[in-house]
Amino acid sequence: MTDTPDIPDGPFTTEDAKGRGITRHTLRRMVREGVVRRVTAGVYAAAALEDTVELRARALALVLAPHQVVCDRTAAWLYGIDLFTSGDLDVLPEIETCAWRGNGPCRRKEVDGRTRDLHNIDVTTIEGVQVTTPLRTALDLACLLERRDALAALDAFRRREGLTLAQLLVGSQRYRRRRGVVQQRELIPLSDPRAESTRESWTRLAIHDEGLPTPDLQVWVEVGGVPTYRLDLAYRRRRIAVEYDGWEAHESTPEQREATRARRKWLRDHGWTVIVVRNGDFTGPALERWLGELKDALASSYSNRRRLERGSRC
Numbered sequence: 001m002t003d004t005p006d007i008p009d010g011p012f013t014t015e016d017a018k019g020r021g022i023t024r025h026t027l028r029r030m031v032r033e034g035v036v037r038r039v040t041a042g043v044y045a046a047a048a049l050e051d052t053v054e055l056r057a058r059a060l061a062l063v064l065a066p067h068q069v070v071c072d073r074t075a076a077w078l079y080g081i082d083l084f085t086s087g088d089l090d091v092l093p094e095i096e097t098c099a100w101r102g103n104g105p106c107r108r109k110e111v112d113g114r115t116r117d118l119h120n121i122d123v124t125t126i127e128g129v130q131v132t133t134p135l136r137t138a139l140d141l142a143c144l145l146e147r148r149d150a151l152a153a154l155d156a157f158r159r160r161e162g163l164t165l166a167q168l169l170v171g172s173q174r175y176r177r178r179r180g181v182v183q184q185r186e187l188i189p190l191s192d193p194r195a196e197s198t199r200e201s202w203t204r205l206a207i208h209d210e211g212l213p214t215p216d217l218q219v220w221v222e223v224g225g226v227p228t229y230r231l232d233l234a235y236r237r238r239r240i241a242v243e244y245d246g247w248e249a250h251e252s253t254p255e256q257r258e259a260t261r262a263r264r265k266w267l268r269d270h271g272w273t274v275i276v277v278r279n280g281d282f283t284g285p286a287l288e289r290w291l292g293e294l295k296d297a298l299a300s301s302y303s304n305r306r307r308l309e310r311g312s313r314c
Contacts, residue, residue: 011059061129067103072096134161143180152201158193238301273297
């Protein structure tokens with residue numbers, strides 16, 4: 001392989017390469033030899049750099065027009081919130097951008113370009129990338145995403161970015177008559193910063209939609225007066241726990257799985273009903289199964305409490 005010049009640590013344009021003494025001929029050779037790769041038209045990166053959403057967003061930021069802004073799920077990703085549904089992202093999604101109203105959207109093939117009514121307060125910068133603010137991103141996603149993912153987005157932004165219920169409610173007033181605003185305004189009061197994962201948000205919404213009482217989140221159970229076991233969702237007084245089982249067999253160790261089994265056994269041995277929700281349990285018979293278990297547990301705990309109350313009056 002021919003000696004090659006030093007290349008930048010991040011994405012770079014052909015003009016950046018020229019400033020480093022790398023001619024177009026040399027750049028093409030570097031691509032052929034696998035030293036660099038093209039990220040998008042006119043932008044390159046070292047082949048050794050991992051091809052991520054962040055890298056592509058930073059690459060596009062070098063060539064996007066000033067009126068074009070990264071938004072929606074791509075913006076959420078830059079804030080550390082994964083709302084993509086493509087599994088392990090072996091195939092990276094399109095970068096989502098929006099242009100200020102009255103300007104043309106981005107037409108690059110790697111980009112899902114739209115136009116939106118942005119204001120100056122809606123835009124910030126992350127590592128050189130123009131991106132919608134956490135508040136604007138959360139409110140947009142609450143309109144755009146499928147309902148359970150929309151709640152997960154609101155939960156995540158409240159948790160990671162400290163958005164308050166008041167901020168969301170005030171911000172939603174700008175969305176009058178916009179598509180998805182009915183869903184947005186329904187979900188905002190249901191959002192909770194204590195939710196720690198997308199599936200926890202899905203679980204809570206399924207319980208709400210079934211018309212069941214709202215469980216508390218991140219409930220600690222004490223052993224000998226010491227907070228020992230933390231439950232995702234729980235009805236403390238009724239001793240009912242609902243847990244999303246995020247441990248897939250290939251992702252957890254035998255020690256972790258054994259600790260989970262031991263914890264649930266302890267809870268059941270001490271009068272708790274533990275309902276486990278797994279990845280495929282959000283549609284069809286699987287959803288009906290665990291919701292039915294929860295209904296039965298709530299009904300049983302209510303009957304037991306009434307019986308105890310009657311006994312105490314005798």
